[in-house]
Amino acid sequence: MLSAKRYHIICDLKSCNEKINAKEALREFLENLAKIIDMSILEGPIIAEGLPENPGLTALMIVDFSHVSIHTFSNYNEALIDIFSCKEYNKTLASNYCLEFFGVSKENSRIKEVWWG
Numbered sequence: 001m002l003s004a005k006r007y008h009i010i011c012d013l014k015s016c017n018e019k020i021n022a023k024e025a026l027r028e029f030l031e032n033l034a035k036i037i038d039m040s041i042l043e044g045p046i047i048a049e050g051l052p053e054n055p056g057l058t059a060l061m062i063v064d065f066s067h068v069s070i071h072t073f074s075n076y077n078e079a080l081i082d083i084f085s086c087k088e089y090n091k092t093l094a095s096n097y098c099l100e101f102f103g104v105s106k107e108n109s110r111i112k113e114v115w116w117g
Contacts, residue, residue, distance in 0.1 A: 008114040017103035020072035037089035039063035
């Protein structure tokens with residue numbers, strides 16, 4: 001039995017711009033990201049606010065081959081983004097878009113590819 005390939009990157013961003021605190025900005029980010037990685041949105045984006053003691057936003061988008069999620073942390077100006085798919089996508093374009101949208105330099109990011117074979 002052949003196993004499906006999986007494509008997965010995690011982008012940990014610090015020193016983000018003010019967009020991490022705006023629901024409409026996160027909606028724009030996710031909808032544009034779906035276009036960039038050539039995937040159709042099946043559900044979402046769903047966006048929820050964190051608790052007052054841990055302010056930020058969480059957003060989830062289900063795409064035709066898996067999902068994209070983002071967690072923002074207002075107190076730290078951080079965003080944690082997870083892009084997972086069984087369909088290959090351009091990881092460089094996706095990660096560069098994440099950096100650009102949130103105004104983060106490569107020095108203020110950690111982008112990790114998770115290899116699934």
